[in-house]
Amino acid sequence: MDAVARVRWAAVGAEGHVARRTSAWWERAVAARERRAPQRLVHAVLEVVVDGTTTRVDMGPTWGRDAGTRRVVATGPVGSRHLARCALLRYEVRVADGPGAVPGVLRVSPDVAVPPDVLDALADVPRRTWGRDEAGAGEMWTSNSVVAWVLVRAGVRSVEPPAGHRAPGWCAGVRAAGG
Template sequence: MDGPRIELAWIPLGAGGSPVVRFSGRAYEALLARRDHRERCALVHAALLLTHDAGTTVVEVTPVWGQPPGDRGVVAEGPVGARVLGRSRWFRYEVRCWRGGTVPDLAWAVERRTVASGEAPVRALLAAAPAVPRHVWGRDALRCGDMWNSNSVVAWLLAAAGVEPAPLAPPPGRRAPGWAAGVAAASPARPAPGDRVTGP
């Protein structure tokens, strides 16, 4: 499809990266599946690709540390684990709208589809990005039973662009922790904030 658009990509957790991330993700999912008495799912994370008149902008959430030097289009940062830990760059995440940027593990995406077309939703998402909630990564800030993470940010941004995120769940057999938290954060009737830990 040509023209301005927003694409959502679902990428396996740890694809093309550290085996530690893959192992910890599998261990976390195994524990939750056992607790919830369900089958294990493959974990995925979301990334957005925005095509517009100025080119392509990648929207992604990553740790602050270990990133390439130079302008990455960072629009917000938040703490990881606990707010006090966020004083250190080792415990902060960044939200970036990187014009001309890349998603390193995009080649491993299990699904990539256009979720909105036209210049209006693209502009709305980019305008809303600096106002994304900066909840603590790994905590159930909204008391909705789901932790805040990169998937939460993507879901919230889609809602800000006028795209309903709830139906855009990952493919069957895969799970995106944090997606429900982003949906809850975008809801006008969202629960009161909190800081309950629900993830590693």
């Protein structure tokens, strides 16, 4: 069984006016604090192809989603573990079969070989609080963290955010996976 993975790098907020504006504001504030120029923010969507069948891995809010063809494999809190009983303050790690559309794609990484059972690792993905640096990784846990974590656990260290873009949480996922 052959398996490959690729990452679709999409513009943060491609589907929503609020997310796009708040993310841009947040990046300007972080860039000012770090004394650097703001960069375009990207969101990683992992695609794994095993024997011609594509499965996408993503993370997003639990609310406002139609069940569709996705399977929720993990959930976690947003902002604060204490408020996670509220659906507005939870995220889900989900997988969906089929190629599907990813809005706002800017770049697609090259295909990399992965073990055919790479998606089994999702059962072990850390359920850290989105938006917090609970592990002391130097940046917050995000959807990018989950994708980076899965890739590093699969032995892939060659995929990185596109040049000139920033994927908040990417390094947190790499560090959490031991990379």
